[in-house]
Amino acid sequence: MSVSIPDINDKFVLSLIKKIGLNNKPIIVKVIPENGAEPLNCFPTVQKKVVESGGKMILGWQFWKTTNLVEAEFHAVWKSPENELLDITPKPIKGINSTLFIIDERLVYDEKQKDNFRINITNNSLVDDFIKVCEAIFRFENKGERAYQYELKLSNVEKEKYQKLKALRELYQTMINNNFSKNTRCLCGSGNKFKHCHGKDLIKTLSRLT
Secondary structure, eight states, X not given: OOOBOOOTTOHHHHHHHHHHTOOSOOEEEEEOOOTTOOTTOHHHHHHHXXXXXXXXXXXXXXXXXXXXXXXXXXXXXXXXXXXXXXXOSOOSSTTOOEEEEXXXXXXXXXXXXXXXXXXXXSSOHHHHHHHHHHHHHHHHHTSGGGGGOSSOOOOHHHHHHHHHHHHHHHHHHHHXXXXXXXXXXXTTSSSSBGGGTTTTTHHHHHHHHO
């Protein structure tokens, strides 16, 4: 699945901002990674920069877009002593030199993750269910003390549930990437339509696994 930075005036980004509950507008922030910084590690990277060089951590959401959805990810950028906003965390995707970002002054970083906001930009209801699976995985990964664990500490039963959740996400991802629908034969090989097989009673399945 191809991932890109959406346009600042993308209608789905504007819809997502409303879903987040913000009234301000997104901005484009230049990406200038700190030496030694790791992708997906923005909070400690910015905290360290503030200690070393001054300035301030600014919290908000960065936007991503695929052919199927637009999502907002909890993110931190650095505000320099000269009041310039810079994204000093390297992106997980090569070639990206700017971030579409919106400031959210309501946010507080307490070393816990916050789930992404997502919007289906297709007419395929499989994408809506895929979003539900992603939300369930986040709930599982951040339940109780797991929210503070870098590596999840799981019992055998929990490991089995986690594996089933990730397998379900992969199944949905594969079907979406192949432009399948709920009426497509399930990829598990049962011969039944997906909506009558692994796509049946999704909410109950996710409730049982989380």
